[in-house]
Amino acid sequence: MALRILIVLLILAVPLELPGCMQVPEAVFHEKTFPAEGTFLEGQLGILHPSYARKHLVVAYRYMSGIRLNNAETEAISAWPPFGPDEEVWLAARNNIPGIAPIERIDVYRAVQKEGRYYNYINCNGDAFITAASTLERARSKLYAKDWIAAQDTVFADCSQGNAIPPLASDPQLRSDRAYQIASAKFYSEQYDEARKDFKSIAGDASSPWHVIAPYLAARCLIRAGNMADAERELQTIVANPAMAHWHASANGLLAFVRLRLYPEHRMHELALALVKPNSQATIQQDLTDYRRLFDQDVRPTENDDLTDWIVNFQAGGKGALEKWRDTHSLAWLVAALEYASANGSGPPDLMAAAAAVKPDSPADVTVNYDRVRLLPDNDARALAVRLLDSDIPVSARNQFRAECLRMARNLEEFLRYAGRTPVGDDGMPHDDTIDDDSAPVFDRALPLALLQQASSNPLLPAKTREQLARVVSIRELLLSATPDFAAVFHLLHTPGDEPIVLSGYGRLTTDLGELDPLKDNWWCAGSSGPPHWTPPDQRPPEAAASFLPAADRQQAAAEWGKLAAIPAAPDWLGAQALAFAEKNPRDPRVPEALYLVVRASRYGCTDEKTGDFSKRAFDLLHRRYPANEWTKKTPFWYK
Amino acid sequence: MKPFLAIAGILAIVFLWPHPADPLPGFPRVFLWAWERPEDLTFLDPHSAGVAFLARTVCLRDGSVSVRPRLQPLRYSPGAVLMAVVRVEPQSSNLPPADGAAAAIAEAAAITHVRALQVDFDATLSQRAYYRELLGDLRPRVPPSIPISMTALTSWCESDGWIAGLPVVEAVPMLFRMGPGERPARTFRPALCQSSAGVSIDEPLREPPSAARLYIFSPRPWTESTYRAALREVRKWH
Numbered sequence: 064m065a066l067r068i069l070i071v072l073l074i075l076a077v078p079l080e081l082p083g084c085m086q087v088p089e090a091v092f093h094e095k096t097f098p099a100e101g102t103f104l105e106g107q108l109g110i111l112h113p114s115y116a117r118k119h120l121v122v123a124y125r126y127m128s129g130i131r132l133n134n135a136e137t138e139a140i141s142a143w144p145p146f147g148p149d150e151e152v153w154l155a156a157r158n159n160i161p162g163i164a165p166i167e168r169i170d171v172y173r174a175v176q177k178e179g180r181y182y183n184y185i186n187c188n189g190d191a192f193i194t195a196a197s198t199l200e201r202a203r204s205k206l207y208a209k210d211w212i213a214a215q216d217t218v219f220a221d222c223s224q225g226n227a228i229p230p231l232a233s234d235p236q237l238r239s240d241r242a243y244q245i246a247s248a249k250f251y252s253e254q255y256d257e258a259r260k261d262f263k264s265i266a267g268d269a270s271s272p273w274h275v276i277a278p279y280l281a282a283r284c285l286i287r288a289g290n291m292a293d294a295e296r297e298l299q300t301i302v303a304n305p306a307m308a309h310w311h312a313s314a315n316g317l318l319a320f321v322r323l324r325l326y327p328e329h330r331m332h333e334l335a336l337a338l339v340k341p342n343s344q345a346t347i348q349q350d351l352t353d354y355r356r357l358f359d360q361d362v363r364p365t366e367n368d369d370l371t372d373w374i375v376n377f378q379a380g381g382k383g384a385l386e387k388w389r390d391t392h393s394l395a396w397l398v399a400a401l402e403y404a405s406a407n408g409s410g411p412p413d414l415m416a417a418a419a420a421v422k423p424d425s426p427a428d429v430t431v432n433y434d435r436v437r438l439l440p441d442n443d444a445r446a447l448a449v450r451l452l453d454s455d456i457p458v459s460a461r462n463q464f465r466a467e468c469l470r471m472a473r474n475l476e477e478f479l480r481y482a483g484r485t486p487v488g489d490d491g492m493p494h495d496d497t498i499d500d501d502s503a504p505v506f507d508r509a510l511p512l513a514l515l516q517q518a519s520s521n522p523l524l525p526a527k528t529r530e531q532l533a534r535v536v537s538i539r540e541l542l543l544s545a546t547p548d549f550a551a552v553f554h555l556l557h558t559p560g561d562e563p564i565v566l567s568g569y570g571r572l573t574t575d576l577g578e579l580d581p582l583k584d585n586w587w588c589a590g591s592s593g594p595p596h597w598t599p600p601d602q603r604p605p606e607a608a609a610s611f612l613p614a615a616d617r618q619q620a621a622a623e624w625g626k627l628a629a630i631p632a633a634p635d636w637l638g639a640q641a642l643a644f645a646e647k648n649p650r651d652p653r654v655p656e657a658l659y660l661v662v663r664a665s666r667y668g669c670t671d672e673k674t675g676d677f678s679k680r681a682f683d684l685l686h687r688r689y690p691a692n693e694w695t696k697k698t699p700f701w702y703k
Numbered sequence: 704m705k706p707f708l709a710i711a712g713i714l715a716i717v718f719l720w721p722h723p724a725d726p727l728p729g730f731p732r733v734f735l736w737a738w739e740r741p742e743d744l745t746f747l748d749p750h751s752a753g754v755a756f757l758a759r760t761v762c763l764r765d766g767s768v769s770v771r772p773r774l775q776p777l778r779y780s781p782g783a784v785l786m787a788v789v790r791v792e793p794q795s796s797n798l799p800p801a802d803g804a805a806a807a808i809a810e811a812a813a814i815t816h817v818r819a820l821q822v823d824f825d826a827t828l829s830q831r832a833y834y835r836e837l838l839g840d841l842r843p844r845v846p847p848s849i850p851i852s853m854t855a856l857t858s859w860c861e862s863d864g865w866i867a868g869l870p871v872v873e874a875v876p877m878l879f880r881m882g883p884g885e886r887p888a889r890t891f892r893p894a895l896c897q898s899s900a901g902v903s904i905d906e907p908l909r910e911p912p913s914a915a916r917l918y919i920f921s922p923r924p925w926t927e928s929t930y931r932a933a934l935r936e937v938r939k940w941h
Contacts, residue, residue, distance in 0.1 A: 172772045176815050179745065179779050181756070183772035 090568030586633030638677030
């Protein structure tokens with residue numbers, strides 16, 4: 064019977080709803096790969112890390128070299144590169160013509176599948192649709208409008224597949240446009256040699272409205288065909304021709320594209336020099352993209368340049384930067400040298416003196432002082448960190464200085480003072496102050512109940528943390544009691560959000576203590592180990608981090624932790640308490656509900672191999688002793 | 704004579720014991736998931752492992768369907784067994800009619816040399832009826848010779864029966880990137896979930912899955928060495 068019930072349960076039971084693609088939000092106190100604050104682009108660099116993406120390191124290098132970003136450059140760097148075709152512009156114009164059957168969609172991607180390769184590329188770019196829409200505006204009142212549209216439909220059908228070519232025009236007025244449509248159709252259907260011949264022919268026809276753009280498109284045919292060398296020559300001709308001034312910007316863009324592929328090492332050097340030029344708003348976005356692309360491909364410039372050298376060195380940890388700084392005395396190399404020194408625990412006197420001399424208005428001030436805090440003796444480091452915390456620094460930097468102060472805490476008061484952190488980033492969560500992984504395990508394992516109780520009312524801690532600690536103390540008192548009070552157990556059965564674990568960050572995803580968490584973060588797991596990921600691997604053991612405590616407190620904490628670690632998973636512990644109470648108090652009106660809640664806990668709580676036994680015992684007792692009770696009716700299954 | 708009888712007995716048990724029929728007969732027992740990044744899988748022996756590559760992402764937004772095909776190059780050896788994976792991303796609560804989405808998914812089955820289709824999606828409770836309709840609409844749009852697979856949250860294969868009867872040959876429980884406290888089961892009761900499992904090379908499992916076919920995910924582009932390492936791990940399980 065029990066097996067049958069279990070099978071039915073497995074087939075029919077419906078879990079709590081999990082939102083699709085749900086990401087569990089994780090509080091971040093500083094970002095590792097990009098600056099947390101938008102003010103970075105204005106020169107407030109905060110604490111610079113070698114793990115930052117190269118885009119941000121280029122910006123930091125500029126500021127440290129005294130080359131500020133102007134507003135237009137900032138805007139260009141912040142903007143997303145243009146993406147996505149503008150076929151809607153064309154479709155709206157086309158479908159608005161009376162008598163034309165509407166088209167809903169144009170597929171702009173063309174697949175490449177040959178010789179064991181598969182991918183797609185955007186064959187028809189936005190410019191094509193915008194040009195078509197503006198040409199339609201000119202043609203719509205003409206007699207040949209429908210003929211032109213039909214041919215253009217053929218051209219755009221080639222974007223995704225096929226190689227259809229519009230027929231030659233019968234109307235002489237349409238001849239120039241049709242020649243252009245035919246060339247375009249050949250281009251989109253990957254007939255590049257043919258398309259190039261056609262565009263060349265159009266270029267030689269001064270009567271065609273397309274003769275000015277045609278050389279540019281002929282060069283594009285060469286690029287598509289992979290003939291970069293010839294493409295470069297033709298594009299250079301265009302750029303040198305004043306009559307084609309309107310196409311110079313586009314041609315220069317294509318030239319950059321071609322040169323990137325023809326001479327990557329040389330181009331990388333050009334880009335590195337261009338990126339540190341002021342007022343480069345017209346080119347900085349594409350240059351930055353190309354530079355990073357070459358970096359990612361492990362290309363190195365033909366000639367050394369300081370920007371690339373610095374990025375390579377800084378990202379590798381700054382080894383050798385000291386000599387470079389001694390040669391150049393530049394701020395960027397000072398930062399790289401300090402990075403290496405702080406990671407290795409010692410900085411030479413000349414470096415430390417230079418670091419101390421950095422002015423507060425320097426863009427590297429916060430980074431340099433962060434490294435100094437990590438290098439100076441504790442007393443000096445503490446005083447410096449406190450001074451920085453009193454100044455106007457980005458929130459993420461404040462969090463990192465607080466972490467350093469916490470590391471150097473000499474007593475419980477200092478520990479509590481610097482435990483609080485402010486989440487950063489754009490995660491949509493309320494950024495109330497909370498605690499990080501460097502203090503949560505210490506609260507959890509290394510502070511005895513008496514000190515946790517004190518901490519829970521200490522205003523040095525964030526309000527949210529105080530509330531959490533108060534709940535933890537209350538639950539631990541219950542768990543450690545020789546005779547747990549049933550009223551408290553009954554309450555705990557109703558509040559799956561009550562955990563004896565001190566959580567960092569945002570804590571439990573489901574904030575309502577009375578609500579079940581869809582990811583089963585309810586009550587606690589066996590061994591008080593909490594969720595499997597909760598112990599941070601890169602932190603000192605909690606006991607070592609709490610070395611400021613008197614030995615008696617540490618011993619008391621260890622003894623309490625030992626007892627807590629021996630307590631079984633919540634559904635088992637709650638089940639044992641409820642079943643024992645039910646045996647002794649069969650007429651207590653709370654018993655049926657408590658048994659129902661035990662079964663519920665066995666479904667939604669953290670389980671172990673004994674949980675099914677408690678679930679079945681509660682289920683059996685409920686059905687045997689209280690067959691007509693409302694809570695019995697709500698308990699059709701038990702859970703394993 | 705006795706050893707011969709013992710071996711014959713063991714072989715008889717192995718071959719005559721009722722196994723669930725392979726829903727993808729003739730397909731490799733290992734598939735590498737090749738996600739949207741440049742992937743060069745020419746090192747794969749087509750007989751040892753297949754390629755389940757992200758072929759397109761179908762976005763459902765504001766009542767319309769848009770498609771983003773694979774843009775990153777995929778390379779594979781001649782004869783590789785290709786499975787086109789289509790990721791479905793609902794980006795608003797206003798879902799388009801299921802037939803339009805099904806048509807966009809079905810197009811991936813027409814990619815040359817593709818021998819199977821896999822649909823990858825997450826479904827909330829309220830979206831389940833929609834996906835049921837979508838998959839029902841998809842099946843007749845895809846040639847009968849192309850089997851349809853789907854990925855599944857482990858909860859769909861554990862205490863949940865909603866996937867029963869879906870017109871797919873298998874549901875692949877994803878035994879990685881699970882929520883805190885969730886532990887992957889070794890076996891699943893629904894028949895659809897029994898033949899395959901999805902694992903990731905960066906998340907070691909406490910217990911090896913019992914599924915006969917594995918789909919392996921790598922958070923980085925595959926290399927021959929990561930593939931060999933994954934294969935060594937898999938061989939320990941089977």
